Amino acid sequence: MKGSSLAQRGAAECLGTAFLLAGVVGSGIMAAKLAGGNGALALLCNTIPTGAILTVLILMFGPVSGAHFNPAVTIALALRRELPASAMVIYIVAQVAGGILGVLSAHAMFELPLWQVSATVRSGTGQWFAEFVATFGLLLTILGTRSAYAIGLYITAAYWFTASTSFANPAVTIARALSNTYAGIAPAGVLAFIAAQIVGGLVAVFVAAMLFRSDAPD
Numbered sequence: 001m002k003g004s005s006l007a008q009r010g011a012a013e014c015l016g017t018a019f020l021l022a023g024v025v026g027s028g029i030m031a032a033k034l035a036g037g038n039g040a041l042a043l044l045c046n047t048i049p050t051g052a053i054l055t056v057l058i059l060m061f062g063p064v065s066g067a068h069f070n071p072a073v074t075i076a077l078a079l080r081r082e083l084p085a086s087a088m089v090i091y092i093v094a095q096v097a098g099g100i101l102g103v104l105s106a107h108a109m110f111e112l113p114l115w116q117v118s119a120t121v122r123s124g125t126g127q128w129f130a131e132f133v134a135t136f137g138l139l140l141t142i143l144g145t146r147s148a149y150a151i152g153l154y155i156t157a158a159y160w161f162t163a164s165t166s167f168a169n170p171a172v173t174i175a176r177a178l179s180n181t182y183a184g185i186a187p188a189g190v191l192a193f194i195a196a197q198i199v200g201g202l203v204a205v206f207v208a209a210m211l212f213r214s215d216a217p218d
Contacts, residue, residue, distance in 0.1 A: 001066055009065035010090045014098035016061045017069045021102025021175045022109075023053035028182035029110045042182065047159040055152030062148065070169040071095055072135050072201035073142060079205050080143075092171075099175030107179065118177050118184030122164060123192065130164035131196035132203075138168045139204030144212055170194040 001009070024046070031045035058067040066083075068074045071092045078088040107114050141154040158166035167173050167185070173194055177187045185193065 001063055004064045006087060006090060009087065010094040012061040012065035013068060013091050014094040014101070016057045016065070016067060017095045017098030017171055018102035018105065019057055020050075020054060020069050021099045021172065022106045023102075024050050024172065025103050025106040025176065025179050025181060025183045026109060029106065029112070032182040043159065043165070046182065047156055050159065051152045051156030054155055055148050058148035058151060065091070067148075069095060069098075069171070070138075071171055072139065072169060072197050075198070076139050076143070076201050076205045079202075080209075095171040096174055099171040100178060103175045103179045106181075112181070116178060116180040116184075118180045118186050120180070120184045120186055121189065122185045123189045127164045127189075128192050128196045130162040131167060131193050132200040134158050134162045134164065134166040134168040135197040135200030136204045136207075138166075139201050140208055140211075143204065143208040164193070167193055168197060168200075170197055173197070 004012075027049035028042075028046045031042040035042035035045060054069075057069065061067040061069075066077070068077070068091055074083065074088050074091045074095070077083045078085060083091070104114050107116065137158060138151070138154060141150055145151070155166060155168070158168065167176070170193075173185060173190055176183050176185045177190050
């Protein structure tokens with residue numbers, strides 16, 4: 001990562017987030033086609049590819065950009081002074097653009113209309129709290145382990161133990177609003193999801209600073 005230019009890091013964040021969204025939305029489309037109306041099976045078919053592709057992408061792009069693919073992660077690492085503010089802006093723009101590109105690619109692969117708006121309502125205090133919990137746990141996993149496998153496994157698990165199926169990512173949330181498929185979220189729910197994600201990430205930074213300090217008091 002130290003030897004990568006800012007352009008290389010931005011490209012890695014864009015491409016990685018694009019593949020992540022292609023994995024999330026594409027596997028959701030395939031799951032809906034093959035599950036025969038079985039909701040649990042469809043969710044499982046969406047979960048496994050998401051956790052798997054995230055692990056692969058972190059291993060691939062981690063040495064280039066740190067493999068954030070998530071504005072909440074980027075903001076957290078900037079607050080910890082592990083990323084300059086100027087790079088933070090580039091990362092977030094690249095992540096949002098990459099997420100949209102990934103959704104468009106998934107639609108193209110399944111011969112669906114490229115531009116869509118989701119009609120899937122995801123709202124309510126339970127969903128918002130779930131996004132707080134999902135993002136809080138994701139950031140703790142990242143800051144506590146820095147392990148691609150742990151992060152992929154966390155997302156795989158969080159799909160099932162959170163009411164929102166663990167978006168935990170503002171770029172993912174924005175992009176999924178542009179897909180009226182299994183993985184979509186109606187635009188009206190986007191801002192509340194993002195707010196919960198950002199707050200969850202910020203709280204995780206605070207908690208991680210206490211938990212993972214080597215000089216923390218007993």
